[in-house]
Amino acid sequence: MSEPSRLVCVYRLQDPIEANLIRGLLLNAGIPAQLTGEGLVGAYSGVPKVCEVRVLVPVARQAEAERMLQGYEADRNRPSADPDWCCAQCGERNGPRFEVCWNCERARE
Numbered sequence: 864m865s866e867p868s869r870l871v872c873v874y875r876l877q878d879p880i881e882a883n884l885i886r887g888l889l890l891n892a893g894i895p896a897q898l899t900g901e902g903l904v905g906a907y908s909g910v911p912k913v914c915e916v917r918v919l920v921p922v923a924r925q926a927e928a929e930r931m932l933q934g935y936e937a938d939r940n941r942p943s944a945d946p947d948w949c950c951a952q953c954g955e956r957n958g959p960r961f962e963v964c965w966n967c968e969r970a971r972e
C-alpha cells in the first residue's frame with residue numbers, strides 16, 4: 864500500500880536560512896514542506912558545511928516541488944552561473960575576478 868504522505872527529500876543544502884526560504888516558497892505553492900537537520904546546523908553556527916538541511920515534501924508532491932526548485936535554482940544561479948564576462952573590445956571571455964581583459968587589457972565595463 865502506498866503512502867501519499869510519506870516524506871521525500873527534494874533539496875539539500877547547508878544554509879538553514881536559505882532552507883527556510885525554500886520552505887516558504889513551497890508553502891506558498893501549497894506544498895507542505897518540512898525541514899530536517901536545521902537544529903544541528905544552528906548548533907555549529909559559524910562552521911558551515913558541518914551538516915546539511917534537507918527539504919522534505921510528501922511524495923505525492925515531489926514532482927511538483929522539484930520543478931519549482933529547478934526554477935528557483937535557475938533564478939538563483941543566474942548571476943553566478945555564467946560569471947565570466949566578455950571583453951567589449953576583442954570579445955575574449957574573462958573570469959569574474961579579472962578587472963581587465965587578459966587578452967587586450969581593456970578595462971571591464
Ligand SMILES: [Zn+2]
Nearest residue numbers: 950953964967
Ligand atoms: Zn579584450
